[in-house]
Amino acid sequence: MIEFINVHKTLRQKSHRTKVLEGVNVEFGPDRLTGILAPPRSGKTVVANLTTGKLRPDIGRVRRSSLVSFPVASGGVFNGALTGRENLAFLCRVFGFDPVPIIRFVLDFTEIGKSIDKPFRHLNRDERTKLLFTSCYAIPFETYIIDESLIGGRGAFRTRCEELVTERMRSAGFLIVTSSPTLLRKYCNDFFIIDEFKIQEVNSAEEAENWFGKDKLKDGVGELEHVADGDENDIIPV
Structure with a gap:
């Protein structure tokens, strides 16, 4: 199980601050194929990195009772x-x-x-x-953590x-954080959304998609032909 307990997170860049999560309490069950849907630029990568431990909450705690992967295909590891x-x-x-x-x-x-x-x-x-x-x-x-790209x-x-x-x-369980309703429909059996700085459960991929509307989402099938070039040297902690 992965559990967010009163998690608050704000990103700080010089003088600019972006609130991502506020007082989030949520559990993701073990051995489940879980999807979290949100529009682009709404904090999906932050949620994935909080889940793995690469980022820490400003307030609150993320508790992991299973061995959680680094995000699949993350060059930063x-x-x-x-x-x-x-x-x-x-x-x-x-x-x-x-x-x-x-x-x-x-x-x-x-x-x-x-x-x-x-x-x-x-x-x-x-x-x-x-x-x-x-x-x-x-x-x-x-538990494997997916930030958009599942297959490459x-x-x-x-x-x-x-x-x-x-x-x-x-x-194993999968936690798939994505902007793609298609990815949720294809793989997942538990469904969540990120909205108004909260993570909340919904009943289906269709309900998640309708919550935001197709025009705010970016559909895809979770496939990536090539990872980005780069020379990152940070190892994700456990």
Whole structure:
């Protein structure tokens, strides 16, 4: 279970402040496929990062009683100066897993070969995308956090990625934060919205969509061909 207890969060940038959450109390059940719908620029990434622990509430607490992933395909969990293998080994140690079988799984699944021993910043976009999507699903988390993008890559890899997600959904919970009603309808069985600085439960994906109206949302199927380039070096804490 993931529980928000009286959570308040405001983003502060120089002299500008943006309120995101105010007094939120909500529970997300274990082993559930949960969707949180909200329009763009309404705090979805903040909610995802509060859930993983990358961000902390200004007031209140986020309590996790299961092993929660970092956001799927988040470039911020890999250090650009380290190799793919070194990054994976570090993440496995952080979350308490033996890195050997997980690295072996990633090598077999991505088929990137010797590129896993290149510094992450030197990988091409296809290699980077394959590594970021696979690395999260390779670790047996109890709850996976999705910030819009659930599946990535091109061609045969995308097909394998979708099959892997389906397999993980049989044994783990997913928390999908998105602007896409289609994504909620396709995957989720619990439904929430972010509105007026609160997170509240609704009965269906249709109710969530109607709450905002189609013109305020950005529909999609949770697929990303390539992750953005960049050299981020922050590791998400647990």
